[in-house]
Amino acid sequence: MLHFKVSDREQISAIGTFLTLVLALTAGMVVIGLIFLLCGVNPFFAFKKIFSGSFGSVFGFKETITKAIPLILIGGGLALAFKAKFWNIGAESQLLMGAIFGTWVGLHWGPVLPSPVIVPLMFVAGFIGGALWGLIPAILKIRFAINEVISTLMLNYICAEFLILLIVGPWKSKKKFGFPYTDDLPDSAILSLLPGSRIHTATLILAVVAVVVLAIVIYKTRFGYEVRVIGENPDAAKYAGIDFTRTTLLIMAISGGMAGLAGIGEVAGIHHYLSYPDSISSGYGFTAIIVAWLAKLNPLYVIFSGIFFSGILVGGDAIQISLGLPAATVDVFNGTLLFFLIMGDFFTKNKIRVLSGERA
Amino acid sequence: MMHKIETLEMVNVSKSFHGVRANDNINLKVSSGEILGLLGENGAGKTTLMNILYGIYQPDAGEIRVNGQRVTIDSPRASIEHGIGMVHQHFMLIQNHTVIENIALGYARAPGLFPQKKIRKSIVSFSEKFNFNIDPDKKVWQLSAGEQQRVEIVKALVNGAGLLILDEPTSVLTPQETRDFFQVLEKMRKDGQLIILISHKLDEIKKLCDRVTVLRKGQVVGHVDAEQMDKRSLARMMVGRDVIFSFSREKMPRKEKVLDVADVTVVGDKGYPVVNGISFAVYRNEIFGIAGVSGNGQRELVEAITGLRTVTHGRIRINDKDITNQSPRKIYNNGVSHVPEERIRFGIAPNLFLYENAILKQHHQKKFSRLTFLAYGRIKAHTRQLIKEFQVATPSINVQTKNLSGGNIQKLILGREISDKPDLLVASHPTYGLDVGATEYLRNQLLKRRTEGGAVLLVSEDLDELFELCDRTAVIFKGRFMGILESDDPRLADIGLMMAGTKNLRPGDGADASL
CATH class of the missing domain: 3.40.50.300 (P-loop containing nucleotide triphosphate hydrolases)
Incomplete structure (x- = not known):
């Protein structure tokens, strides 16, 4: 019989961390390959399809970048929250709330304001929407010690239903033949696209700038230091005089706000009106959890991990069409990778020794 | 078998x-x-x-x-x-x-x-x-x-x-x-x-x-x-060398009051008072000890003084300034530093680098941050100085703090806490679990602080430590002082009985500050 002994690992080198990451991804791919095999699909062929679909063609790569925009924005915000060990599982609805706030501004003031004014205003509104929605679980945690995993998760449902309420009720368009959609945003409130693609440049630039700034905040500023101390040891943070309430509120305002930016970016860049929650966001808020994790909670690396997972989303669409696999394949794919990434994390933090020997 | x-x-x-x-x-x-x-x-x-x-x-x-x-x-x-x-x-x-x-x-x-x-x-x-x-x-x-x-x-x-x-x-x-x-x-x-x-x-x-x-x-x-x-x-x-067992501690005049605790009551985690109307004062050039079996309110008293726990009744003053129920940072800024009881649990963030832990309570100060940015250059220089001055044995300042031994972590914490020359140093079980060499070093540092004009509040279960270091020692039992003894008081021999609550030098009274 095998026994395992788990103990704390001393510092691990950067190369070691990187190798573990590669190993975790490889192991994940192998398991996913087995799943493909069970579905009767040649795994090598499926992987080839996925990555050629997302990175192998100009069209595919443009789509990959398009879908990476919300992942980078949300992933950066989640990296911040996770650094403080605030488990924000509610980015999906923070995105929706951002979309709702931003769209409201666009619909009401878009017709009277020029583009350079209305677009920034919409992004500000989007940020505020996401931030407010993110503050609710923060307040619940601080005031009533309610576990944020539960509250952020539940708020996802509330927000999704709220959005449906809006689009079938007061905000329903009279010009859309009875479909539950809002009116289109006026032209001044719509983002311009990179020609021949769906890449809304403004949001892309915003996303990259935001995560770079966030990386500087986390690693170079007082606030970032306080976030890391809280995440590493909340008792020590209290002892050191770090204001837990203020810091947590700020963290969740930023984390939710980033998701809100992604939400309004999706509406103003791609959809142009509000519709059902799952057409506004194809699970970006959840995929971004893995994005943040793959980036080792460093907002800078989120750019790359965001593009990687976006590639899987796009490639997943490709194999749905070409191999006739169900849409859930991508979820299985992402879930398996997250599983292995977290496992890899465990191995970098702990030393595991196998004790073999007979038990009497 | x-x-x-x-x-x-x-x-x-x-x-x-x-x-x-x-x-x-x-x-x-x-x-x-x-x-x-x-x-x-x-x-x-x-x-x-x-x-x-x-x-x-x-x-x-x-x-x-x-x-x-x-x-x-x-x-x-x-x-x-x-x-x-x-x-x-x-x-x-x-x-x-x-x-x-x-x-x-x-x-x-x-x-x-x-x-x-x-x-x-x-x-x-x-x-x-x-x-x-x-x-x-x-x-x-x-x-x-x-x-x-x-x-x-x-x-x-x-x-x-x-x-x-x-x-x-x-x-x-x-x-x-x-x-x-x-x-x-x-x-x-x-x-x-x-x-x-x-x-x-x-x-x-x-x-x-x-x-x-x-x-x-x-x-x-x-x-x-x-x-x-x-x-x-x-x-x-x-x-591997001679160890000094008795520290030289000359008498110093007790004039300036640094810490003044007046009739303080504190409620513990279980919801009832664990510190019951305690009063005492600590002066410059003095080490004031609190003896007692753990769980008799000393932890909560220390937390109240350092701002980690709410005082439900009474006042705490530092240099005549009321700091009752202020935030830990405000109290620190008023000259109170703290070597905490469970050093790994409270004193450091184990996964952060040594230099990041060296400024745990000072990162907000001007010398370590400009606008909102941390001045890592100065922080690292300060850390190098600190580990040299306080003999922290470490291969570098770029290691995760959890890799240090208990004694070295404690030296780091003590160094951090006294590098700002606090008016009052609160030290809880500072040498608990440390070896003779580290213990001797830490005790010397406490004495040095006393000589330099600081006031030290020392909570310890180690009676030898209290006898060696303290000018006065109070014995705490069930949230009350059973007495405050001068270092030459013959009744120190009965300290064990006082710790067990069977002997009380001030029956029926916990609010007398004149002792």
Whole structure:
């Protein structure tokens, strides 16, 4: 019989961390390959399809970048929250709330304001929407010690239903033949696209700038230091005089706000009106959890991990069409990778020794 | 397969971690009816050696022999099966379970159903044999530290331990409990039990042990007869140089009041008051000690003074400024720094780098941040200065703080806390679990702070420490001071009785600040 002994690992080198990451991804791919095999699909062929679909063609790569925009924005915000060990599982609805706030501004003031004014205003509104929605679980945690995993998760449902309420009720368009959609945003409130693609440049630039700034905040500023101390040891943070309430509120305002930016970016860049929650966001808020994790909670690396997972989303669409696999394949794919990434994390933090020997 | 252990030997045992020899060719032997003392500084290799014996580590070379037979111990379970029992310094008991449930939990031969039934009998019999007086149905959280320790010992005995390893066993006990505990050990020795006693306390080692094995830097420095050695030579063997046992402490005038605690009441975690109207003052050039068995309100009092816990009644002033219920940062900025009780839990963020922990309470100050950005250049320079000045042994400042030994972490914390020259330094159990060298160093630093004009509030369970350092010592029992004694007060001899609450120098009163 095998026994395992788990103990704390001393510092691990950067190369070691990187190798573990590669190993975790490889192991994940192998398991996913087995799943493909069970579905009767040649795994090598499926992987080839996925990555050629997302990175192998100009069209595919443009789509990959398009879908990476919300992942980078949300992933950066989640990296911040996770650094403080605030488990924000509610980015999906923070995105929706951002979309709702931003769209409201666009619909009401878009017709009277020029583009350079209305677009920034919409992004500000989007940020505020996401931030407010993110503050609710923060307040619940601080005031009533309610576990944020539960509250952020539940708020996802509330927000999704709220959005449906809006689009079938007061905000329903009279010009859309009875479909539950809002009116289109006026032209001044719509983002311009990179020609021949769906890449809304403004949001892309915003996303990259935001995560770079966030990386500087986390690693170079007082606030970032306080976030890391809280995440590493909340008792020590209290002892050191770090204001837990203020810091947590700020963290969740930023984390939710980033998701809100992604939400309004999706509406103003791609959809142009509000519709059902799952057409506004194809699970970006959840995929971004893995994005943040793959980036080792460093907002800078989120750019790359965001593009990687976006590639899987796009490639997943490709194999749905070409191999006739169900849409859930991508979820299985992402879930398996997250599983292995977290496992890899465990191995970098702990030393595991196998004790073999007979038990009497 | 269980035989009674008669002798246990470790022969030429070596163990390295990352090229560092934690144990280098170590030999030791215990025989039936003998207490072996294991003495050594932190990092000398005691813990590694005992972990090898307990099956947590495998030696790189060498062997373990029980009754002359070579044995393989590759897990704690195997260790228990060979009759080895360990009582850790920090008890491994589940607070919300009863004594019997806790013992049943680790019992190897427990039946799957109702395991408690079978072992009740053996608990009671061991308890009677050694006068333990434990109620098997009490919940562990209701027991005092001494009682919990006895539960740990019974747990080991019920599992058939012929050899008991005791790691710093008296660090949590009152003098009275310690005396009882020594009697138990004597009785066990007579009973043929093998005992290995790990301790830093030279007095104890001398008093109890038959033989002593001294370790230094992973090697055995010597096997000696406890009787033939005096404290000083034992200490020299352990540290490798002379250790000063009495610190020079000249009288200094007590004029300027720094800390003024007036009729303070504090509510504990369980919702009722644990500090009941305490009043005292600490002056410049003074070390004021608080003695007492842990759990009598000293922790909560310290938390109230440093802003970590709400004061429900009374006032606390620093230099005549009211700081009652201010935030910890405000209180720090007013000149109060704090060496916390559980240094790893409160004092550091273990995964952050050493230089990041060196500014844990000062990162907001101008010297370490400009606008909102941290000045890492200056922070690192400050850290290098700090580790040099306070003799923190570390390969670099770019290591995660958790890789430092306990003594070095404590030096780092103390250095950080006094580098700002605080008016008041609150130190809770500053030398708890530290080796002689580090202890001596830390105590000297506290005295230095006193000479420089600081006030020091020292909470400790170590009476020697209090007697050596304090100008005045208060004894706390159930949230009240049983008296405040000058360092030359003959009544200090009764401090044990005061700690146990049987002697009160100020009956019916907890609010008298004139003493």
